[in-house]
Amino acid sequence: MKNNRADQTVILQEGQPLVYGANQQWALEATTDSMQIITSNGETKTRHNSANFMDAMRLARLHYPEFPVPLGVYYQQPRDIYHFPTPISKTKADVNALFRAKATWQQN
16 A cells, blocks of 8 residues: 555645645545545645535545545534633642542532
């Protein structure tokens, strides 16, 4: 497989066409519910968009050897980052103190 890896894998790069082959001679083109292999002419419409869930599912359904193996990030969803408003200044010693405090909760 190493000798013809370029013919058997497509590298997923954000915003780039899904081209592959030793000379980038083939491309993957999205159809309504699947992908098809076309001859790459530099004018392919389908570009990799890792924020599009349906495109990621199309890529995940590709089976070797009929299609190349996609390598990279199929899907990525940005999420909020949560943080504390002030830095936490606790140490390992505080864990022992908390454990030995014998604090209890009561359910009403």
